[in-house]
Amino acid sequence: MARIVVIGAGMGAMAAAARLAVAGHRVAVYERSGTYGGGLGRLARDGFVFDTGPGLLHLPAVYRDLFVKTGKESLEQSLEMVQVDPAARHVFADGTSFALPDASRAGVVAALDAAVGAGAGERWSELMVRAREVWDATRRPLLEEPLRPERVGPLGQDPYPAPRRRGLLRRAAPATLAQVGARELKDPRLVALLEGHALAHGLDPRTAPASATVLPYMEQTFGTWYVRGGLRGLAEALYERCRARRVEFFFGAEAVDVVEKDGRAAGVRLAGGEVIEADAVVAGVAPERLAALAPGAGQPAGPVAAGRFSVFLALRGARPAGTAHRTVVHAPDRAAELEGVFGARGGTAHLPTVTVLRPDDAGTRPDDGHEAVTLTATVAPQGRGVDWTDAATAAAWAQRMIEAAGAAVEDLGERVLWREVRTPADTERGTGAAGGGVPAPVLAGAQGAFLRPGTATPLPGLYRVGGFAHPGGGLAHAGMSGALAAGLIVEGAGFRGSQ
Template sequence: MAAAARLAVAGHRVAVYERGATHGGAVGRCEREGFSFDTGPGLLHLPAVYRDLFVKTGKEPLERCVELVQVDPASSHLFADGTAVTLPNASRAGVLRALDEAIGAGAGERWSELVNRARDAWEATRRPLLEEPLREDAAAREALGRDPYPAVRRRGLFRRGGAVTLASVAARELSDPRLVALLESHALAYGLDPRRVPASAAVLPYMEQTFGSWYVRGGMRALADALHDRCAARRVEFHFGAEVVGLAEKEGRAAGLELADGQVVEADLVVAGVSPGRLASIAPTALAEIPVPVLPGRCTVHLALRGARPGGTAHRTVVHGPDREAELDAVFGGSGGSAQGAYRPTVTVLRPDDPATRPDAGHEAVTLVATVAPHGRVDWSGEVAGAFADRMTDAARAVIPDLRERLLWREVRTPADTEAATGAEGGGVPAPALAGAGGAFLRPGNTTRVPGLYLAGGFAHPGGGLAHAGMSGAMVAGLIVAGARQ
């Protein structure tokens, strides 16, 4: 939709073909008995991406279409040893004080120094990684394949020539297991294994701490609704329940779409926002190689609670798991790891102070989220889902002690549900693109080997997340408009 709105303003006639019954993809909503829950992202980072989109596509800016609220505190964390810390939003000095008070003198400074180095990594790669289409030439990919994080080289550090990962940096530069858990939780939330991801993943907490965390009144689905309305106002056509199964080509160029019902839709240009497996099926020659990675998914538990939301409750609380290795092995695979093991996951508890999410002030809507192994490696359509949701709910009781007494009902959504709704293999959720690791954490570029076929969305450059998806739409629209001028 981000690409569609921009292209419509540029004078193109645009039609969106969506296999689902509504717009928004994974940015969905669950409604029941007066309660409302986001089924996708719960918070927005880098809201400037959508401010720019709405300014460039119409007279009404973003804040006139949705109510953006800066979440403060940004998050609370409950660590495995019982230590609790609450971190303010977009306040570096406040974060430093909070960590010193909760963990001990010097903790805030160690965290601050790491974030400073993450800022250097951000500045080094922000433009080529987030603001420009990914060039396919070898030099460009080689440059982004180098990790920009300036890891501290102390005596003996990495002397064996091993990869500098987020985990190795955390262990050496933070040392305290609670600070390590804090850093690694940002990677885990995006479906990234801190033991394998490059140190440049430290930009994830840097972005959040620097630019803040934001919530949209009515839930994040309200953002998808506002963008759909903007597209409709620009006369973008929407066709739902229209599954694309093939790319029509003419003289070696993209010439339209083939739909599951046999219909062929003609087009001059095609923008695909699909998973790698779907792309391989629809347009097998689009890329020189279309890797289909097995990405982690999300297990989400929606809780309808009787009783008012207590005053002073944090919007987001992360309850850290007690066994790091067991959890990482279960989610990402590892020696001796079992994806179906009875480990207790790291759980993010979302408790928005939003009347639109509950029937009245005497009730509360709570969402629990955990990163999990994809459907296929775990059969999420079976009994595993209920047992895992029980463990997530038990974890949430650490911050909602009266949860059992207040619980009216719950709904569980797993990677199997995500796969059914979006078509993504295993219900996998793409992470933002990262520099380093020889380019292993980059996404396919926005152009393809088939002229007239472009890629957008979380499975294309610059990767997953609401902000990054919006960036990909801007990049694709820019490429098309620039090409039309040549």
């Protein structure tokens, strides 16, 4: 039985802790804040409840596997999950709108043909067929296996296939997601649909590799899921699973140093000076914090990721029957938006793409005469052309998002009882991530520019988990990172990933 110290109680860290405990190790988690779950936070006020992080789950199989491997109760026995259908409604500045059914290729084709024009659905469907080739080529080496130096080169090659044209051989594959959209979709609404998936993950479609087509493919193929009472319930279920496996949690306990002995990680030193000895250390923290904890860990800083701005709205009036759970209101000027979010100067001069979440869930509202609505937008990180700590700036941006969301929520301005906001500056304070950046999932291609540091660090005995480690950001990817860390600790350097 080894002694394992886990720094942080985020989803990747808890996923690793549960798996390590089941393997017979003694696991202790040290979290500097007062709670668990990392980005899966909750805001509760006056009977309204909001997720302050992700509101939907994709690739639920990751957590199904985790719960199967760590206890008798399945994921569905531990919480109530519902499939969201339609997966999303999309609204465009020209008045076009359509709802895409969940996990239904034929339904998506029909919806796009009806709203955009004959042939639109087939063009999208053909794109998803090519995206499936990306998924098949990269699922295991990119998501399920530890990232080793010899794999970086091959994963730097983009597996997205170039389409054939009548009478022609395959042309050169597009280098970026934006080029995929321009060449293969053509219609600006379909292009916005494709690029919107990248933007939601904090990726710039002008620089993201063509392999980013795998993002809408995964959502369309494996479905979109919601947890009754809010996605915070997933964090609660995983925390309880860890406790059932006798993982110890210490909150308000900040690790300030990774202790080294004989050239390997041998524990952590807490803020009060106490040293906790361990045979291995798992760090679920942002790169900046890991660099401070273990300067020899070799964590490259990389570019600051895009941030996320959220507005939580308590509304008077009932949620109308038939309302879509998720509506994406697309920006009228995509080029201006991308420059504002990802450009060197950044800023807030553009109008944003706003995702509107309206769950049909009595657990999120005080009664049926009210509604809890969450608005989110991808924005420039703190300090890139905008100071999100400035109250006037944050308030003005929140109002701009509310005005945009009016295209999805009837009489929105008149229904607001109160609102609260979360900015990238709040994220930076809570996580230590530079600029409050939210990490994106890893992608193949672009010579490895969209990969994350591997699970194992240059310091033996120290392992990374969470969105800033391989295989990147997102709830499902966090769960995968925990599986990789546990596998390397239990099986050693020969671990090849889940089967």
